[in-house]
Amino acid sequence: MITTLDTAALDQVVSLKKTERMPVLFLGHGSPMNAIGDNEYRRSWQALGARFGTEIPNPQLILCISAHWLTTGWWLTAMTQPKTIHDFGGFPQELFDQQYPALGDPAAARAMSLMVRQRLSAPLGLDVSEWGLDHGAWSVLKPMFPEADIPVIQLSMDYSHAPEDHYALAKQLKALRDRGVLIVGSGNIVHNLGQMQRGAQGNQAYDWALEFDQTMGGYLQQGNLEALQNFQKLGSLAKMAHPTHEHFLPLLYAAGAVESREPMRFFNTNFQGGSISMRSMIWG
Structure with a gap:
């Protein structure tokens, strides 16, 4: 897997000028x-968004990696107007009425597809019609950037590949941060819907959920980011935390785009339903 990239293609994208290095976010999106x-979760996203344009430069582009776009191969949304996808069921109509009309950036997507390489050096695929912005993306971006005035590209994840392949691909994203790109991973460090307890409070969680969350939190706090890709070596503990691990993979994309000792801050370090970790972090 290639872990460096040729940034020459970025020079041709008008929307991506060299800037102060952007932070990286991992957001536990939960329900x-x-x-x-x-x-508290939505309020924290609103507060974080308010820091952009004041303490932090506004992004020129958002690259979001959501737990909810799994594909064969890796793909980028490359349409001018990505649709808002309501990929869930059983919720109030108000949630289905939500729209997030952020534009895409086809030129930036084409440049990224040339720079970031999959295994065997294949370029990333370009999706011009099928996907859009799923709820892993818009549910966190809308509170942060309610005006929807920053273009958004989603990067899919090939679930057939091992975690180390995702982490290696993510390392290629680091240079985008110097071109005004805000990288946002959206998933959950613990995600077991089958064990959810609807009435559980934020400070209540299963022992196995706490152990997995605290183990991953320890790696993150120590800057031992390489260890994250080996989470499956925790065996039955990892399997309880993630019966399927698509919600963990976005963390690898965020961690791969930062330096091991880069300053990091946790927030939302509690649980939904006892089995969904909302732990989130910002680097840089």
Whole structure:
């Protein structure tokens, strides 16, 4: 897997000028209802968004890696107007009525597809019609950037590949941060829907959920980011935390795009339903 990239293609993209290095975010998105509920998670995303344009430069582009776009091969959304996808069921109509009309950036997507390489040096695929912005993306971006005035590209994940392949691909994204690109991983460090307890409070979680969350949090706090890709070596603990691990993979994309000792801050370090870790972090 290639871990460096040729940034020459970026020089041809008008929207991506060299800037101060952008931070990287990993956001535990949890229930889709967090997008519209008045709770601590949505308020934290709103507060974080308010820091852009004041403490932090506004992004020129957002690259989001969501747990909810799994593909064969890796793909980038490359349409001018990505649709808002409501990829869930059983929720109030208000949630289905939500729209996030951010533009895409086809030129930037084409440049990224040439720079970032899959295994065997294949370029990333370009999706011009099928996908858009799923709820892993818009549910966190809408509270952060409610004006939807920053273009958004989603990067899919090939679930057939081992975690180390995702982490290696993510390392190629680092240079984008110097071109005004805000990289956002959206998933959950613990995600077991089958074990959810609807009435559980934020400070309540299963022992196995706490252990896995604290183990990963320890790696993150120590800057031992390489260890994250080996989470499956925790065996039954990892399997309880992630019966399927698509919600963990976005963390590898965020971690791969930062330096091992880069300053990092946790927030939302509690749980939804006892089995969904909302732990989130910002680097840089």
